[in-house]
Amino acid sequence: MHPFSRTSISNVGIFILMFYLIQFPALCFKCAWPTTTSQNAYKYSPSHACNARHQFPQKQKKTKMNSTRNISIGGTMITTTITNNPTLIDSKIEELKRISNPIIGLDVESKPDVSHGPTPNKASLLQLCNGSICLIIQLSHLPRIPNSLKSFLCQSNVTFVGVGIEADKAKLLADYGVACGKVVELGGLASRVYKKAEYEKYGLADLASKIAGVSVEKPQHVRVGDWSVGTLDEEQIKYATVDAYASFAVGKVLMGVK
Numbered sequence: 001m002h003p004f005s006r007t008s009i010s011n012v013g014i015f016i017l018m019f020y021l022i023q024f025p026a027l028c029f030k031c032a033w034p035t036t037t038s039q040n041a042y043k044y045s046p047s048h049a050c051n052a053r054h055q056f057p058q059k060q061k062k063t064k065m066n067s068t069r070n071i072s073i074g075g076t077m078i079t080t081t082i083t084n085n086p087t088l089i090d091s092k093i094e095e096l097k098r099i100s101n102p103i104i105g106l107d108v109e110s111k112p113d114v115s116h117g118p119t120p121n122k123a124s125l126l127q128l129c130n131g132s133i134c135l136i137i138q139l140s141h142l143p144r145i146p147n148s149l150k151s152f153l154c155q156s157n158v159t160f161v162g163v164g165i166e167a168d169k170a171k172l173l174a175d176y177g178v179a180c181g182k183v184v185e186l187g188g189l190a191s192r193v194y195k196k197a198e199y200e201k202y203g204l205a206d207l208a209s210k211i212a213g214v215s216v217e218k219p220q221h222v223r224v225g226d227w228s229v230g231t232l233d234e235e236q237i238k239y240a241t242v243d244a245y246a247s248f249a250v251g252k253v254l255m256g257v258k
């Protein structure tokens with residue numbers, strides 16, 4: 001046996017060992033702390049193979065969403081605000097108060113009761129709409145019910161209109177101890193105004209298209225969705241806005257307010 005070749009082999013072995021000792025932490029370092037957050041650069045980086053095995057999820061960027069949206073409903077532009085912020089609610093209630101027509105569309109959304117347990121889900125959202133601005137209040141995320149909201153709902157010179165509004169009123173009282181003043185059930189009013197008994201049983205979508213010419217899309221998957229989530233998706237925001245706006249629109253026609 002040649003002593004020299006033996007040394008050679010162990011030299012090569014040590015070299016390979018050293019290579020891995022140096023490279024391995026470097027590979028893993030790259031894998032765990034990508035130098036760039038750009039998805040493409042990340043994908044084509046040399047540590048891609050390592051990256052595929054070790055899933056280091058990039059932290060979901062917390063986009064601070066603007067709570068105000070402009071939503072077009074049949075050509076009418078509605079500015080809608082989604083919030084659980086008492087200060088913002090105070091200022092929006094002030095705006096809603098400055099209405100020329102004392103009619104406010106009101107609706108409540110609750111997470112559907114799938115379990116049919118003894119305690120129904122609390123109301124998640126309260127929507128108020130004056131025909132050009134809507135306010136979507138995330139009741140279940142409110143630190144407290146603002147006094148501005150309580151007193152607004154009790155004003156005797158404002159008429160709150162909706163379909164199933166008596167049930168909504170009862171729910172607001174039961175779930176949050178919030179009392180509503182003057183509420184008008186749109187189905188009943190429509191059946192009296194047009195002398196059509198069937199209107200009493202109509203849903204909001206039918207009343208809105210027959211009476212106000214407003215087409216209301218109410219996708220089932222949105223209706224039965226979770227309204228108690230902290231961040232509502234765009235479909236939920238639109239749905240909640242349309243419900244309150246359509247209630248206002250029907251009420252306005254029925255009450256003959258221009």
Ligand SMILES: *[C@@H]1O[C@H](CO)[C@@H](O)[C@H](O)[C@H]1NC(C)=O
Nearest residue numbers: 064065066067068069070079
């Ligand atoms: C949201 O957008 C509206 C209109 O573009 C703006 O007036 C308002 O200040 C914005 N709010 C926030 C919290 O950025």
Ligand SMILES: *[C@@H]1O[C@H](CO)[C@@H](O)[C@H](O)[C@H]1NC(C)=O
Nearest residue numbers: 066067068069070071077079
């Ligand atoms: C909504 O529309 C109004 C008036 O056109 C505009 O001033 C405002 O910036 C818009 N807001 C948003 C959030 O797009």
Ligand SMILES: *[C@@H]1O[C@H](CO)[C@@H](O)[C@H](O)[C@H]1NC(C)=O
Nearest residue numbers: 095098099100130131132133
């Ligand atoms: C709704 O309230 C806003 C803000 O106070 C006001 O500018 C607007 O005219 C009101 N809309 C109606 C239809 O009264």
Ligand SMILES: *[C@@H]1O[C@H](CO)[C@@H](O)[C@H](O)[C@H]1NC(C)=O
Nearest residue numbers: 097098099101102155157158
């Ligand atoms: C309703 O009456 C209150 C005072 O009783 C007043 O501050 C408010 O502006 C009135 N609202 C409307 C829409 O007329």
